[in-house]
Ligand code: ATP
């Protein structure tokens with residue numbers, strides 16, 4: 499079963515059970531400054547959960563584009579290292595706005611996995627919130643899941659909240675055992691272990707509260723259900739592989755990187771990490787730009803820039819000396835045109851933005867990397883392992899190295915960054931800037947993108963002018 503088939507299978511399963519299929523909202527949340535990027539299927543329904551908005555349905559299902567980089571749910575550091583985390587992924591979800599609750603939600607999830615998809619029950623586990631006896635009993639009594647396969651976890655894993663404020667509540671999650679040959683192999687490895695063996699596939703949140711800025715939980719007018727299942731993860735299960743990167747959803751882009759680099763995925767561990775990073779970051783880059791985010795030095799644009807620069811560094815590690823991500827980003831949009839036709843139409847614009855960003859950074863990337871290796875050589879002779887704050891700052895300020903990029907580069911050799919030292923340099927620079935402010939260089943950069951945007955508009959690029967649908971810029 500292909501990823502595409504699974505997406506539609508999920509949606510029609512819920513459609514047949516009275517759910518209205520709603521299309522994905524853009525990655526830039528509409529009217530929600532508290533949220534960096536759309537990070538779950540429920541985001542677009544936030545007001546329905548809060549009781550502030552009425553729709554003509556009380557059950558919905560969707561396949562939602564999500565980005566988890568920066569902000570509360572940040573998986574940037576996990577990409578490349580785990581087999582199951584992406585910055586960009588699709589979340590399948592079913593939702594009840596004050597309609598059904600725990601019993602029905604659990605029944606639907608179990609039916610979809612074990613009857614519709616016919617998953618082997620002996621490889622499935624479930625978790626509930628510490629004191630949620632109700633959910634545990636439903637799993638056992640209603641669905642026949644043995645008690646020893648039901649785990650109880652605390653706030654961190656089984657209490658979901660969208661952000662620091664907003665709807666939240668206890669949840670129950672479903673895990674798939676990828677088998678003993680996958681993961682850390684430690685004797686204590688079990689559901690909840692950080693390794694790839696027990697893979698969380700589906701989260702069912704029982705939304706009961708709204709959390710306000712001071713942390714108070716207020717009961718929602720009507721309890722609701724919000725669920726999320728990673729499309730890439732369930733595809734991994736259904737395709738009998740153990741890594742998202744081996745599913746048809748990611749394999750195509752990896753194959754394209756293999757073709758461009760002349761290297762084979764899986765031959766060399768370091769190169770494989772780089773290929774996964776490029777595959778993942780190309781998807782995030784392509785979809786973020788298609789949804790109106792442009793690389794910049796602050797806010798959402800800076801998160802995008804960090805993703806892109808990290809990908810560029812991995813491209814360099816694979817031996818690419820010239821821009822290449824504009825090709826992989828373009829490839830992604832073309833390959834996903836069936837599911838995301840609007841985004842695919844913007845691929846020329848996306849490619850231009852990416853190429854421009856690559857051209858700007860390639861030279862300084864090489865220079866910055868040289869400075870960094872000289873510094874490491876010095877530290878090695880001195881027997882030290884902390885990169886001084888001024889060096890981290892110089893890389894940031896002169897060479898455009900985001901701090902997390904520097905950290906990522908030195909980490910595998912056991913080096914860490916002097917972050918307080920870096921912060922001190924930053925504070926010093928801000929002080930100086932305030933003293934002799936004469937206009938900012940960012941203006942020139944913004945002008946370049948404005949020009950690209952204008953060009954994009956002239957050729958069939960209507961997304962940014964419409965006020966609804968995928969092209970909305972908020
Ligand atoms: P994990 O513990 O594996 O990081 P999570 O608990 O942070 O996942 P949820 O917030 O519960 O994830 O999101 C619901 C579902 O979305 C998860 O069960 C998983 O299938 C999927 N998912 C979450 N984060 C990612 C990601 N970074 N990449 C791919 N799929 C993800």
Ligand code: MG
Nearest residue numbers: 566571572573
């Ligand atoms: Mg997570």
Ligand code: MG
Nearest residue numbers: 654655671698
């Ligand atoms: Mg989790």
Ligand code: MG
Nearest residue numbers: 655671698701
């Ligand atoms: Mg979870």
